[in-house]
Amino acid sequence: QQPVQSPQAVILREGEDAVINCSSSKALYSVHWYRQKHGEAPVFLMILLKGGEQKGHDKISASFNEKKQQSSLYLTASQLSYSGTYFCGTEGRMDSNYQLIWGAGTKLIIKP
């Protein structure tokens, strides 16, 4: 039930682009994206609701394909501050449980 994130890790040079994918085996109602720095709490990036809308947040955007049960996070012209581990949290409505199920994370390292 845990969504699958890919890649597990990626190393970039500052200014390069990255795509992080999140794929679920269950029908999704929403997808959440968070970034976590080492030893800190996860920080909210954005929520995508079913309907396939794409959202943007500075140079970070995301899409949600509900038919494929997938979401992708796009980081454009990456900055050093983008380093961290990115998590997707998925919300399904197949049962009565109100839970976000989290992926294992994608570690992003940005080098100068």
Added chain:
Amino acid sequence: EAQVTQNPRYLITVTGKKLTVTCSQNMNHEYMSWYRQDPGLGLRQIYYSMNVEVTDKGDVPEGYKVSRKEKRNFPLILESPSPNQTSLYFCASSTLLAGVFNEQFFGPGTRLTVL
């Protein structure tokens, strides 16, 4: 300032010694939850609460208890901690709008070591 607080931030204890990790939020959120985070496994939900006196098991509830007597507080209780409960714990809170989660606000984390 809107925030979720957890105490203690760090705790080293011994097997079998009961402990409580407190969690408090000042945003009047109805939904609160506890997660544990272990390397390579992401966030796994222990328990969650939809509102006062309403709690339910998450994916890894064994060995844990919770209570929700007040809306702002959601303590996590380990009655008899074991070494496999050594982990980083996060409390989180949010609202639900038409049944859909809004932004999760996380506490700073509690690093627990059970010897």
